[in-house]
Amino acid sequence: MTATITAFAASPDRGQGLARDMRVRWAFEEVSQPYDVRLVSFAEMKAAEHLARHPFGQIPTFEEGGLTLFESGGIILHIAESHPGLLPDDPDGRARAIAWMFAAVNTVEPPILERSMAWLLERDKPWYEARLPMLDANVRNRLDQLSAHLGDAEWLDGAFSAADVMMVTVLRRLGSSGILQDYPTLAAYIARGEARPAYQRAFAAQLEVFKAATGG
Amino acid sequence: MTATITAFAASPDRGQGLARDMRVRWAFEEVSQPYDVRLVSFAEMKAAEHLARHPFGQIPTFEEGGLTLFESGGIILHIAESHPGLLPDDPDGRARAIAWMFAAVNTVEPPILERSMAWLLERDKPWYEARLPMLDANVRNRLDQLSAHLGDAEWLDGAFSAADVMMVTVLRRLGSSGILQDYPTLAAYIARGEARPAYQRAFAAQLEVFKAATGG
Numbered sequence: 001m002t003a004t005i006t007a008f009a010a011s012p013d014r015g016q017g018l019a020r021d022m023r024v025r026w027a028f029e030e031v032s033q034p035y036d037v038r039l040v041s042f043a044e045m046k047a048a049e050h051l052a053r054h055p056f057g058q059i060p061t062f063e064e065g066g067l068t069l070f071e072s073g074g075i076i077l078h079i080a081e082s083h084p085g086l087l088p089d090d091p092d093g094r095a096r097a098i099a100w101m102f103a104a105v106n107t108v109e110p111p112i113l114e115r116s117m118a119w120l121l122e123r124d125k126p127w128y129e130a131r132l133p134m135l136d137a138n139v140r141n142r143l144d145q146l147s148a149h150l151g152d153a154e155w156l157d158g159a160f161s162a163a164d165v166m167m168v169t170v171l172r173r174l175g176s177s178g179i180l181q182d183y184p185t186l187a188a189y190i191a192r193g194e195a196r197p198a199y200q201r202a203f204a205a206q207l208e209v210f211k212a213a214t215g216g
Numbered sequence: 217m218t219a220t221i222t223a224f225a226a227s228p229d230r231g232q233g234l235a236r237d238m239r240v241r242w243a244f245e246e247v248s249q250p251y252d253v254r255l256v257s258f259a260e261m262k263a264a265e266h267l268a269r270h271p272f273g274q275i276p277t278f279e280e281g282g283l284t285l286f287e288s289g290g291i292i293l294h295i296a297e298s299h300p301g302l303l304p305d306d307p308d309g310r311a312r313a314i315a316w317m318f319a320a321v322n323t324v325e326p327p328i329l330e331r332s333m334a335w336l337l338e339r340d341k342p343w344y345e346a347r348l349p350m351l352d353a354n355v356r357n358r359l360d361q362l363s364a365h366l367g368d369a370e371w372l373d374g375a376f377s378a379a380d381v382m383m384v385t386v387l388r389r390l391g392s393s394g395i396l397q398d399y400p401t402l403a404a405y406i407a408r409g410e411a412r413p414a415y416q417r418a419f420a421a422q423l424e425v426f427k428a429a430t431g432g
């Protein structure tokens with residue numbers, strides 16, 4: 001049975017692969033599983049049919065047989081537990097990879113998202129320039145720590161795992177900020193993720209949706 | 217073997233149980249497992265010994281045998297997978313509970329934390345009053361959706377689970393905001409969580425630490 005996910009009919013990132021369906025597509029590709037995509041408009045995301053799938057009216061969702069899931073972390077962990085390739089076999093390594101999945105969305109993503117949202121919603125406000133150093137410092141604090149942890153390692157904890165799918169996609173949101181230029185260790189980590197064939201197939205698939213939506 | 221967690225030697229919440237060790241203590245109590253606590257000062261949290269446990273220099277951490285974990289979500293999921301009582305037996309229910317754990321920390325907590333942090337760090341800034349309506353609206357948007365999902369249900373998805381441990385502790389941070397007065401469904405949900413004997417044991421344990429630290 002092929003799972004169906006939801007994604008933006010017209011992604012606001014214009015095909016850069018920054019929407020959260022990208023993570024889920026990448027996970028499917030890593031474990032060589034096909035998936036179907038249901039595209040939803042912003043109006044559809046707030047309608048009852050989609051809210052039954054996702055109580056917070058967002059994408060992505062996951063449907064397979066009688067199971068409906070939401071939250072990219074929950075979906076990717078489910079995929080990783082259902083198919084080999086995204087979690088270590090040993091129980092301790094598995095628990096550590098899951099902890100890193102939570103770290104990606106609960107410790108590293110919040111300051112990055114807060115900075116992005118301030119730019120998106122408040123950059124014309126009189127306080128934007130005054131707040132930016134604080135927003136930047138919060139991001140850099142996490143990047144300093146993550147970079148120190150990573151050091152010379154290729155991935156977060158041993159072999160590539162679902163945690164790297166989460167963390168690389170979280171960090172990619174900084175792409176246009178210029179901040180990553182100061183973090184060669186993290187820039188190289190992101191590049192290793194983006195170089196994976198599974199990543200590239202997932203990226204191409206989401207870009208195709210954007211091109212089709214814009215007739216490009 | 218008894219696991220050891222870390223907690224603040226002197227919690228900035230003054231014993232209100234808002235620090236993230238509270239979640240982990242509650243989870244241990246729900247599955248009737250003992251645990252040891254290592255208290256760490258703010259200086260110790262940033263030192264190499266603790267950074268080896270927690271790359272972002274925070275609490276809580278979890279150590280048992282050769283396994284060291286960080287991130288409350290990762291720790292609680294590990295406890296829930298090691299002992300019965302915090303996850304449904306059926307695989308679909310289990311996957312949904314895990315998705316709700318991610319929703320608690322990735323969808324509901326960020327706007328709550330952003331509002332708390334603005335109060336903590338920016339309430340004397342000239343822009344605080346101007347930004348507060350937006351911060352409140354972001355919180356209320358999530359509470360509206362969560363309240364609609366919960367409806368007349370007792371817990372997030374069927375029986376009480378690790379997802380409720382996460383969500384109740386995330387929502388408790390709004391306690392002093394006055395916002396929850398407008399959400400009787402969520403206030404009752406939090407109260408149900410707080411009424412559980414396991415919650416009360418965990419709360420008493422963290423309060424004891426604060427009292428001892430302040431000689432109270």
